[in-house]
Amino acid sequence: MPENFEIAHLWVFWLLPLPILVYWLLPPLRLKSASLAIPNFKKVEEYTGEKLRNSALIKRKGFFKVVFLFIIWVLLLGAISSPQLVAEPELKVKTSRNFLIVADISFSMAQKDWVNNGQKVRRWDGVKSVVHDFIDKREGDRMGLIFFGSSAYIQAPFTPDLKTVDEMLEGADVGMAGQMTNIGKAIVKGIEMFDQDTIKTKVMLLLTDGIDAGTDILPLDAADLAKKDSILVYTIGIGDPNSGGSDLDERTLEQISELTDAQYFRAIDSERLNEIYEELNKLEPIEFEEEEFKPKTLLYFYPLGLALFLIILQSLVLSLFKVLKQLKNKNSNG
Structure with missing residues (x-):
C-alpha cells in the first residue's frame, strides 16, 4: 500500500x-x-x-x-x-443491501439433466454447487434464503454471516417444501422478509425450473406487490425449455423481472449459471466505502x-x- x-x-x-x-x-x-x-x-x-x-x-x-x-x-x-x-x-465493504435467494426445490429439480464438470447430475445438485460460490462472493450483502415447492419456507433470515447461509443451503434437498412449484407464494414470502427489515435496497434472486402450479396468488400479482415495495426480482430459469423433460415457463419469469425493473436469465448448465452470476455482480455490484481511519x-x-x-x-x-x-x-x- x-x-x-x-x-x-x-x-x-x-x-x-x-x-x-x-x-x-x-x-x-x-x-x-x-x-x-x-x-x-x-x-x-x-x-x-x-x-x-x-x-x-x-x-x-x-x-x-x-x-x-x-x-x-x-x-x-x-x-x-x-x-x-x-x-x-482502506476500503471496507459497505453493507447496504438485502439479497434474498429464493430457490425451487420441487420434485422436478431432481432430474439428472444438468451438466456439471462434464457429468450429468441432478438439477438441484448442480445449482447448489454454483450458488455456494455465489454466496461466498457476496461479501457485504446481508443474505437470506427461501426454499419453495408447494409451500415457501424461510431457511435463513437476513444475516451478514454468509457462512451460516451457505451451511443452510447445503442442508436443503429436493422435496423438503413439497412436490409442486408455487412461484407466487415464494415471492410473497420474500416480500414479507423484506418488510421486516429497515434496509431500503432489496434484491431477490428467484431460481426455478417449472411452471407455477399455485392457486393462492399468481406470480405476476406477487411481482406487482414486489414492485410497490421497490424490490428487484431477478429470475433464473433452470434447464432447457426446448427439451422434452422441461416445463419451464420462461414467459412468466420474463414478465416478473420486467415488472420489477430487473432481468431474466436462462441457465442450462453450471457454466452458464456461473456466467449469469458474473452478470449479476455487474448489475448489483458490491459497494465499498473509504474508512475514516488512515x-x-x-x-x-x-x-x-x-x-x-x-x-x-x-x-x-x-x-x-x-x-x-x-x-x-x-x-x-x-
Whole structure:
C-alpha cells in the first residue's frame, strides 16, 4: 500500500526563530561570583580617582556551539511536529443491501439433466454447487434464503454471516417444501422478509425450473406487490425449455423481472449459471466505502532520538574538555 510523508503539525516550525528572539529580547542571566580582595584598595581608588562600580562579563558562545544547539532545536521541533507516513484509507465493504435467494426445490429439480464438470447430475445438485460460490462472493450483502415447492419456507433470515447461509443451503434437498412449484407464494414470502427489515435496497434472486402450479396468488400479482415495495426480482430459469423433460415457463419469469425493473436469465448448465452470476455482480455490484481511519506510521522518534544523542554527545565533549583543561593546569602548576 503506497504511503505519503506528512507532517501533522506544520505550524510548529514557526517557532524556529524563537531562540533568536529570546537572545535579543531577554536580558543576560546575571550570576554573582566572589571578588578578589586587594589590600589598600581604597587608597588606590583615591589615588587614581576611579570610582568602584559593578561590572559583568558576558561569555560568548563559539560559532560551532551555536550551530550545534540550533540543530538540536530544529530536531526537537521536528519531533513535536509529528512527522508520519500516512497510507491511503482502506476500503471496507459497505453493507447496504438485502439479497434474498429464493430457490425451487420441487420434485422436478431432481432430474439428472444438468451438466456439471462434464457429468450429468441432478438439477438441484448442480445449482447448489454454483450458488455456494455465489454466496461466498457476496461479501457485504446481508443474505437470506427461501426454499419453495408447494409451500415457501424461510431457511435463513437476513444475516451478514454468509457462512451460516451457505451451511443452510447445503442442508436443503429436493422435496423438503413439497412436490409442486408455487412461484407466487415464494415471492410473497420474500416480500414479507423484506418488510421486516429497515434496509431500503432489496434484491431477490428467484431460481426455478417449472411452471407455477399455485392457486393462492399468481406470480405476476406477487411481482406487482414486489414492485410497490421497490424490490428487484431477478429470475433464473433452470434447464432447457426446448427439451422434452422441461416445463419451464420462461414467459412468466420474463414478465416478473420486467415488472420489477430487473432481468431474466436462462441457465442450462453450471457454466452458464456461473456466467449469469458474473452478470449479476455487474448489475448489483458490491459497494465499498473509504474508512475514516488512515493507517499511520509515526516517525517522531527519529528526530527526537537524534536530538537526545547530540545533547549527550555535547555533554560528553564538554566534560572531556573540562577534564583535559584540569589536567593541563595541574601539569603547569607541577
